[in-house]
Amino acid sequence: MQNRLLFIGIDGASWPVIEKLLQNNRLPNFKRLKALSAYSELETVFPPHTGPGWASMFTGAGPGQHGIYQFWATQSHEYNPALTTVEDYSCEPIWRTLERHGKSVGLVNIPMSHPPKPLKNGFMITWPLKQTIQYCEPKSLIKELAEQNLHYHSDLINMYRGQDDFYQSSLDIIDKRTATLKYLMSNYPVDAMFMVYTEIDRISHYFWGENDFPDELVCQAYQHMDTALGEILDFIxxxxxxxxxxxxxxxxxxxxxxxxxxxxxxxxxxxxxxKNDDIILPPGSDGLPNDGASAWFQSMFNYKRVVDWPNTQVYMPTPGCFGLNINLKHRQKQGCVEEKNIDAISKNLKDIVANITDPDDGSQLFELQLSETVYSGDEVKLAPDYILMPKKWDIMPHPSLDTGIFVAPTQKAIHRMDGVYFFNARAVPSQKTKIKITDITPSILHCLELPIQDGLDGDSEVLGINIMNIIKEKKINYKKSGAMSAEEKQLIENQLVELGYL
Ligand SMILES: [Zn+2]
Structure with missing residues (x-):
């Protein structure tokens, strides 16, 4: 069984965009694939974000089960940016399940797969957030790809830093990834190959335009991806x-x-x-540093404005999490809220959030929900205490202390819940079926006639797979190894600035 499964990820590919471009006959190869596949909108987990999204795709579990809510922990004791990685997964990723069942596996550019650890039979090129050569197992593979003039550098090479040729170089990387995929599948055939293209996400963030539907440059990038898909369809x-x-x-x-x-x-x-250098401070300032807290908890102007933790009851723990935490005594380092006061604060907060209205039309923007009502599983304890559940998706709540409440966005476009999927397997009926992102891993395992862990959020039956026997096995207690150094975590933190998350 060689190259029996090929998973192609397209970070940030949006179903409404693909659907419309298909209708306009601009994606001939997606059209080819559609005719052979179950396909449609794929609903991601909340919040729609790279970290929890890919973790859910490849475990079949939601954040309440695998424990990944963002690139950082959202219940950091010290308000510092504690990075989450593949080592923080509480559920087994599919590549380890396949390995456990004796299958050979290849991984290329999978977000949240770093740091690399050897596979018994296969290879792994991870998705590091720092400039490093330590993102490949076996290590010799990067050198070999470089010698073949294939795509051998990490994804960081294509972060947007205002460069003029960003758009074109992103398209070139799509081509190089496809050539790399073909080389690896020819020279290192495996039972299951996984690769993610990250360029559509990058291009969408910066070239989307002002409207619901993207501008022409983004549509042309989807067409470029379509050409890559055509090459893959012809190759496999x-x-x-x-x-x-x-x-x-x-x-x-x-x-x-x-x-x-x-x-x-x-x-x-x-x-x-x-105090910031020699600036004279206004009365009431204490001149103390904001020890170790994340960069988003401070604002830099003539002087630094920082969160005053002992006098703060509620805060947003990280960008992109849509969450709020109570600054709870004995839980957070400088927590000041007594447990007996939580109910009163919660009621007050609910009213405050309900009254945040759209500056353009006055409508309500968010509803405050307890994270227990949004998530389920053993790892809900790692979620923010409350979720700002959006009623509209074009406003990004952020922990910034910069001046103003509604301000110009840092990125032209942000994520939505409606991803896309195409599932082409003999056992799967070709039809339009909306699914959840957690359904993919159990569906793949079911088609490969391998056991599916019991109790996962995902459901393999939603695709109507034409194999009667669903083998269930007890949920694996996935071990966390914690091998990444503090220095490496700091370097990754710096890189997130370039990704636009900070
Ligand atoms: Zn993105």
């Missing part, structure tokens, strides 16, 4: 199980919402001014 044997999927969709962004300024206005958060 007809009986290969081909699964194409994305981790989230996309749409325009109207505003960033500086939620901390609202919390401060209602007395749930306080800030203080601290």
């Amino acid at each position: 044997p007809n009986d290969t199980m081909l699964v194409v999927g994305s981790d989230h969709g996309f749409g325009n962004c109207r505003y960033n919402l500086n939620i901390h300024n609202i919390l401060e206005k209602y007395g749930l958060l306080q800030t203080k001014l601290i």
Whole structure:
């Protein structure tokens, strides 16, 4: 059984975009694949984000089960940016399941697969967030790809830094990834090959435009991806199980919402001014550093404005999480809220959030929900305490302390819940079927007639797979090894700035 499964990920590929371009006959190869596949919208997990999205795709579990809510932990004791990696998964990723059942596996550019660890039979090129040569197992493979003039550098090479040739170089990388895939499948055939293209996400963030539907340059990038898909379809044997999927969709962004300024206005958060070089401070400032807290908890102008933790009851723990935490005594390092006061704060917060209205039409933007109502599983304890559940998706709540409440967005487009999938396997009926991102891993395992772990959020039956026997096995207690050094985590933190998350 060689090259029996090929998974192609397209980070940020959006179902409404693909659907419309298909209708306009601009994606002939997606059309070819559609005729052979189950396909449609793939609903991602909340929040629609690369970290929890790919973790859910490849475990069949939601964040409440695998414990990944963002690139950082959302319940950091010290308010510092504690990175999450593949080592923090509480559920087994599919490549380890396949390995456990004796299958050979190849991984290329899978977000949240770093740091690399050897596979018993196969290879792994991970998705590091720092400049490193330590992202490949076996290590010699990178050198070999370089010698073949294939895509051998990490994804970081294509982060947007305002460069003029960003768009074209992203398209060139799509071509190089395809050539790399063909080389690896020819020279290192495996039972299951996984590769993610990350360029559609990058291009969408910066070239989307002002509307719900993207501008022409983004559409042309989808067409470039279509050509790559055509090359892959022509290359693989007809009986290969081909699964194409994305981790989230996309749409325009109207505003960033500086939620901390609202919390401060209602007395749930306080800030203080601290000394920055030789600037004379306004009265009331204490000149103390904001020890170790994340960069987003401070604002830099003439002086630094930082969160005053002992006087703060509620805060947003990280960008992109749509969450709020109670600054709880004995849980957070400088927590000040007594447990007996949580109910009163919660009620107050619910009213405050309900009254955050759209600056353009006055409608309500968010509903405050307890994370227990949004997520389920043993790892809900790692989620933020509350979720700002959006009623509209074009406003990004952010923990920034910069001036203003609704401000110009940092990115033209942000993620949405509606990703896309195509599932081409003999056992799967070809039809339009909307599924959840957690359904992919159990469906793949079911088609390969391998056991599916019991109790996962995902469901293999939703695709109507034509194999009667679903083998269930007890949920694996997936071990966390914690092998990444503090220095490496700091370097990754720096890289997230370039990705636009900070
Ligand atoms: Zn993105």
